[in-house]
Amino acid sequence: MSPINKYILCLLSVLFFVGSMQAQNKKIDSLKKELKTYIKHDTVRVKILNHLAYYHYRNNPPQAITYAEQAGELADEIQSVKGKARSFYMKGIIYMEQADFKVAIENYEKATKLYNSINDIKSIAGCKNALGVLYNYKGNSTLALKYYKEALAIDEKLSVKRNIPNYLYNIGDIYSDNGEYEKALVNFKKALTIFTKNNNEYGILSCWNAMAIVYIEQGNYPLSLRYHNKSLDVAEKAKDSIGIFQSFSNIGNLYRKQELYDKALSFYNKALTIHQANYNTRNIIAIKNNIGSIYINKKEFTKAIVYFKESVNISRKIKNNQDLAISLINLGYAYIEIKENSKALIYFQEANEITKISQKKYDLIGSYLGIVNAYFNLNKYNLALVKAEKAVELANKYKLLKHQRDAYKFLANINYKLGNHEKAFISSQKFKIANDSLFNKKNIEKITQLEYEYKYKNELASAEKRELRLTKTINTKSRSLERTQRNLLLGVIAFLITTLVLGSIIFFLKLRNEKSKTQNIVIEQKLLRSQMTPHFIFNSLSVLQGMILNKEEKTSVFYLSKFSKLLRITLENSRDKIVLLSQELIAIENYLALQNLENDSYEYTISVADVIDTSLFKIPPMLIQPFVENAIEHAFVNQKEDRNLKVHLDYTNKELICTIIDNGIGILAENEKKEKNKKSLSTTITSERLKILAKDFKMKGSVVIEDRQKYNAHGTIVTLSIPYIKEDV
Template identity: 50%
Template sequence: MKPFLAPLITLVLCLSCSTGILSQSKAIDSLKKVLANKTFDNKKSISSTLRTLGVAYFEIGEFTQALSYYEKALKISKETNDEASTSRCLMNIGNVHLSNGNYPVAIDYLNQSLKISERINDTLMISFSLNNLGLIYRNLENFEKAISFSEKALEIQKNIGNKKGMAETLNSLGLLYIKIKDYEKAKKTLKEALTISQNINSEYIEGFTLNNIGYVYLNLKDYDKSLEYYIKAKKINLDINGKRALTVSYYGLAKALTHKKEFNKALPIALKSLQFSQELNMLGFEKDIQELLSIIYQNTGNYKEALTSYKQYRTLNDSLFNKKNTEKIAQLEAEYKYQQALDSASIRELKLTEQVSATSRDLAKSKQNYLWAIIGVLLISIILGSTIFFQKFKTIKAKNYTIATEQKLLRSQMTPHFIFNSLSVLQGMILNKEEKKSVSYLSKFSKLMRITLENSRDKLVLLSQELLAIENYLSLQNLENDAYQSKITVDDSIDSDKYLVPPMLMQPFVENAVEHAFNNEQSIKTIDIHLNYSNKNLICTITDNGIGINAQKGIKNANKTSLSTAITSERLKILSKDLKVNGWVTIEDRHKYNAQGTLVTLVIPYKLVET
């Protein structure tokens, strides 16, 4: 059986005083009544009540409601110049974005909170901000830096005697030790957190901690001990109605039972975990549950459901992979560079201001016109410096945008599904002893891979080379069963060896036609590619006789098509500026022309070969 890892749920420090979700629900009702009756003497009390409501919603996983109340509380705190309350509200808002995986925004809010807390010497808030920044670095897999933040936070919590903060921070450290596979240290740290949470009667923290200890024993392959802790966690999380933690409890129980080969017991528990993860929109968690379900169904002989779950797992895995990794790092780097630039500009501006003041005092007895001339020169310097700074920032931002777009392009050039399917077809030919056919297929596949990799290294390639890659791709698709009738035509006015074009512009749309344009019942499937040159524009049209783009929009996998279109559109904007040649793409349903299928019109930026 394939090994698999359990996902970890982050316990974010949120400055709450609750002992359970049921009590939180009662608190929400009571606080709403208080707000409705307007029984307040001042705005500070209103802000505190709004923030407490936000904390209550946060702990039951209602992040949208929590964010709404935090922002209202922040507005009042700023109006009343209450820095302590402002710091707490900023941290709470950062925690919501952290839980939603929006790390650049979370870092911004947490750093704002930390700056205020350090200014007013609020040690409790400093420790909370440090811990939550550590959580972000853990999610970015910078474990050394994350442990450093959490250890500093824990030291502050111990010094001020905050038991709840200690339990939460110990949980964070325990998860980090799991990440670096120091399971004994993780077990010791989490059991310390469990003892503290039980002493202070915090069922919310206790439920999370029991889940995490169960996960440690899963990694140690002590499945009976793991079941013992997950069962305890499930009972507590059911009592307090903590759905996020309960989702983890059900998943851990199902996984431990699967390892013990008790598949019939594991199945209903895994389905409960799947239900909760879908209700809470926990996509990463849902992906792992679908993988677990495919294993359970396979071992219970339900191969149809096993295949369905595996397909769902692959779909979720591809979706999360394409949307997150590359852009997240690029965004963080841009945020970091931008903040550094702002800090540097602020320091320079402060020094210039001090110079202006010193000059004014030294020249108080000299001529007034001379004084104003000096001040004018300094002001012009500030304006020029600011202009240069913002131009540099704009350039950095454009470069990061270009890098992110090119990285997304490389990931979308040839889908994992196509490579997997091609290798599966080749394997089938070999097993069926179709030597000649398999050799031909392997030759075409290797040629396509070589062309794709070579084209990926260059910014511009010959049009003839790009068309050769598309011909090989369509040939591979047809080699097994002649599924498609395809044709590539180039007008006589175009010499394909004289035009340099960006690589992999046409291929995503051809691949989309192959993957999404036709239904299984359609007998004749045609894909026509035509290139012509008109009004100094190199125009490529890709036409199919499939179901049409309007029908595709109702299909679940249509988001992959739109992702390819979005990436290509972004590339075209950048390439058009670089090459100073028109470039755009339009996609139309041929129904408007009284025909069947989809019409893609691609105006390709180009450069002529220098002779």
């Protein structure tokens, strides 16, 4: 069980920002000058102090508190109720951003009471919005949404349009947190339209960040990265340290979602180096949790525990139960990984008590599953059973596929250990259904992601074409102008420009041709990698399950090892254009072993000539496997015994040759007609791929398939000439 993933949402501006971010520093300087020159102790000076608190609260909270305190003291002196209320409101915001929620609530309540005393309904709406943000931070989304809607209703009734985009953004934030992404995007886009119309760059930045996070969850990574980079650019130009911190952390989240862990760590560490970010405790907690989760994925559990403990300690210090629960769950899973199940149980149980109150569904079910995991490892199966049934109930209630799968898996294993084999079987079947659904969902998400990437590349290509047309137009006009001049110097310039344009066009055409070739290779590699179908995976798992249930322990452990190695190698190799020959042969051996899983239906050998050091040769992945699969599926029709398959690699005349030999019916047999189309497609794709690879590697690449009749034998022989790279010793 991997730790719970938690992504940082961009910080929300609860104040009603006006003007552009680039004007903020000028505004601060102007207010400071005004404070020095305006010596009268009246409401104008109170407003100046409150405004200074407002403009400092993001990047310099201590200074902001000082200004707010001075505003409050002066308001008491001149008996300005509104000025005093505003100072309380400002202090509430400052303390909230530092996660001191208790003090923040006290200040909001004092501000609301004073606004009520003077019937300032508009300012009461601002307090309700701020309370909504606070309760959202604390994890009480129901109460947060209530305050947001109340604030929106007040301003709509008063026709106060200025604040409406803030409320729309906040409501979208709640929907995003609850996984209702379409509703979230509707609200974010409405808010963005108004912020853009008002030239409010703080609001625009917040909407971009929020929409980028939604696009991450929808699998649209290119669009998400575009929005995050736009936000980072705005923040860097404005020298807004907190905005830069948010963008770094959000880009880190995007890379972590794509399992690019080193890139993610680099952005998280950049964020943590920003001094002003230390004031925003919640985001520090989230980043430390994310770094800890990365170390879990990298199997560096000791480092992970250090970061999770830091998150727990900070959460306890500021009494932030929402982040505390997440940190406790993460810490519990880290201890599970190092087999300290008793410690893990304590953390899971504490998190469970917190999430029972907050009712954050992901964290609540995560805490139950953690408790089940710990009890199961401690052999306390009856206790584990009770919690597992509760986890199943909640996972089904909220329709969370991943949690359903994990809960049913635990339930099946627990019932099996308790001897409830019928219940174990039922749970196992439900686990398979949930796992298949999750597998299909991930495939759909992957297809969606590829679709988004394809559209994004098309947009870039269209932009390049428009730029090229514009360049051609400009050059044409330039040449037309030059033809009107008879000066020798202008003639020379015209010649140089024409040469430059032609060179650019030739370069562009060559570049486009190379991109087309590369794209063809990538498409064909992806098509070939799909040979490892879900049917094969699920069939292997089913057979393994049968072995386990039949208590064939040695056999099941042996083949489970083969299966896991094959999956790992396939996933690793799928990212690389070339792989070590040794890795490819391990994948082939594991594949053959798994295909031979149900019984010893055929014998196979994999041999390598002595002249080949498999650790020095690198080849394109998945070239050999399609022909091995064809041999297994088609060569031995109606042949029950004496079935042999040989794979041999030789290195002659600087050619890497792989031969795949079977003693089956041969390619000329009539029985092959039933599968002719499928086999021809595989052969055609591999032949075309070898042609392209041969050009890329600048060496021979081919495939020859022969019937062994011509050699007075039975079966088929496939001869592959494989392009390769050989490393120097």
